[in-house]
Amino acid sequence: MTLRGGLRLRILSLAPLFAATAALAYPPTYGTEFNFVSPKIDQAARWRLPGTLVGKAEHQFAEAMVDQVRRRCPTCQVSTHKGKFGFEEYKVTVPDGSWWFNIAVDPGCVEVQTSPATSNAIRDQIAEMKKYIFDSAKGSGLSFRQARDIENSTAHLNIGARSAFEGDVKGFMRYLVDYQNNPALGAGVFGDDFANAPLLSELKPEQRKAFTALVEDVNAGKVETIDVLARRMNYEVYTWTPTFNKNGLSSGQHYQSFGMKQLIKSEFANHDMPFELRAVRMPTTPEEYQLLTELMDARIDFMKKQEGPIHFVDTTKVEIASYRSTAEIKALEFHLYVSELGLDPKKYESLITPDARKALHGDHLARVLGGEVKLKNESDLAILDYLAKRALTSPAxxxxxxxxxxxxxxxxxxxATLLDRIYYDAEKGTETAEVILERTKRMITQAAAHGMPVQASGHEYLEGLEKLTRPASLATKCVRWLKNPFGWW
Structure with missing residues (x-):
């Protein structure tokens, strides 16, 4: 389990198990984790020596949970195997052999990992998940954390790369870019964990440039397989992570919002190895888990059907910080993400936080989306800002x-007001002159396509651009373009 800002040492010892039982063809397979805690575990953790991440308390509760499983399911098959942190783990296979779960330990909790399964199969497993996992955890004295901690915790979602994309490298890249182009998804909508799962736009400029170059190579047909894409991501883009860098490249490959380190293992040649969405909130019920996989099914299918060049739109760190603190932006992103799939956001709203659900049904968001905008209202402009950025890559x-x-x-x-805000936000970020140029150019181009050429002097942009930290050649390029963008200024 991960609480925001906390160290997450997750050894994916179950990756071979995930691969061995998963299909290689569509539909996608998913795996998640449920984390259970106890005040007794918390108390024991306070007395541990520095550097001791897991102790006997976690394992004792894991053993107690296994005993509860055996009581509820005498015909379940329980096998023991060596696990992480030096403790044994327990693989439980249900009587008909259709699925299994693994009971393990993690810092401060008992962690239950589920076997890979399609969304439809997970729906069929809900009753058994409740009985064998949730009821057994409760019977052993374990529970979920307080609601406020649940909102700030992430459990990660594994998705089988081969079953989801069947070798479609452009479809895989579209899904990856789509996740990064909608940064509120990993900054509060479905979860948020900057330390363990930073977004691409929170990495170094050179990493984002490497990613943009990789996207261009995929567009040009120079990257032919998903495993080549994964290797380039791991060795060219994931070279650093903002918080945990003790182990260099291995840390950079691990602590990312869209983890792909399992895809560079030799097993990927013949097995459905998973990529990992690491900024995904822990599901509190089997129903929540199934709804999330159902939504991901729809999104994967939607992205595979898109055509045209793939385009990554960078985001300033200032913007991402605002998404984390603004319930209305989370609600807006959720609404856009779900509704453009032709689905009803109300069906899936249990996946977002209570404050975002409240904003989703609030009058303010409905007013702005209905076209009633007050230019002097900061909240109105923030909603338009996000919608304008989404418009760069989403036709809907x-x-x-x-x-x-x-x-x-x-x-x-x-x-013109929104263009001013793009530049002022970028000015705060200082490292994003490229973002200013790209987003300004694309917005004006789109405005013209809609019959709305922007009439502005451009002097505010020029004055501010001179203050930004950037290469002189880029400064010259920005100034030249801003003086005469298609002859409108």
Whole structure:
């Protein structure tokens, strides 16, 4: 389990088990973890020597849980194997052999990992999950943490790369870029864990450039397989992570929002090895877990059907910080993410936090999406900002954004205000002059396509760009372009 900002040492000892039983064809297979705690474990942890991450308390509760499983399921097959942190783990296979779960320890908790299964299969497992996992945990004195901790914890979601994409490298890259282009997903919508799962836009500029180059190579057909893509991600992009860097490259490959280190193992040649969404909130019920996999099924299918070049839109750290603290942005991203799939957000709203659910049903978000915008209202502009960024890569969001703009009495003034905000936000980030140029250029191009050329002097952009830290050649390029973007300024 991971609590925000806490060290996460997760050894994926079950990766071979995941691979061995998973299919290689669509639909995708998923695996997750359920984490259970006890005040007694917390108390024991306070008296441990520095550097001791797991102790006997966790293992004693794991053993107690196994005993509870045996009482509830005498015909379940329980096997013992060597696990992480030097403790034994217990693989429990249900009577009909259709699925299994593994009872292990992790710092401060008992961790239960589920076998890979499709979303439909997980739906069929819900009753047994409740009886064998949740009831057994409760019977052994374990429980979930307080609600406020649940909101800040991540349990990660494993997705079989081969079953999800069947060798479709462009489809895989589209899904990866889609996740990073919608940064609120990993900054509060489905989970948030900066230390253990930073977004690509929170990495170093050179890492983001390496990722952009990789995207371009995929577009050009220079990357032909998912394993080649995974190797380049792990060795060219995931070279550093913001918080835990003690082990160099291995830390960089592990602590990322979209983990791919299992895909560079030799087993990937013949098995459905998983990639990992690490900024995913821990499901508190089997039903939540199944809903999440159902939604991911729809998103994967949606991205595989998209056409045209794949485009990564970088995000400033200032923007990401605002997403983490703004319930309405989380609600907006969730609404856009689900509704553009043709699904009803209400069905899946249990996956988001209570504050985001409240904002989702609030009058303010509905007012702005309905076209009633107040330019002097910071919250209104923040919603438009995010929608404008989403419009760069999502046709559905582009339609929604310009639908709002068209309802304004002076559309060009609204667009000019948003362009000002792009530049001012980037000014705070200082390292993102490239982002300013790209996002400004694309917004103006889109505005023209919608019959809304932006009339502005551009002097505020020029004045601010001179203050940004960037290479002189880029500064010259920015100034030259801003003086005459397609002849509109």
């Amino acid at each position: 969001s582009e339609k929604a954004f310009y639908g709002i703009i068209e309802k304004q009495s002076k559309p060009a003034d609204v667009l």
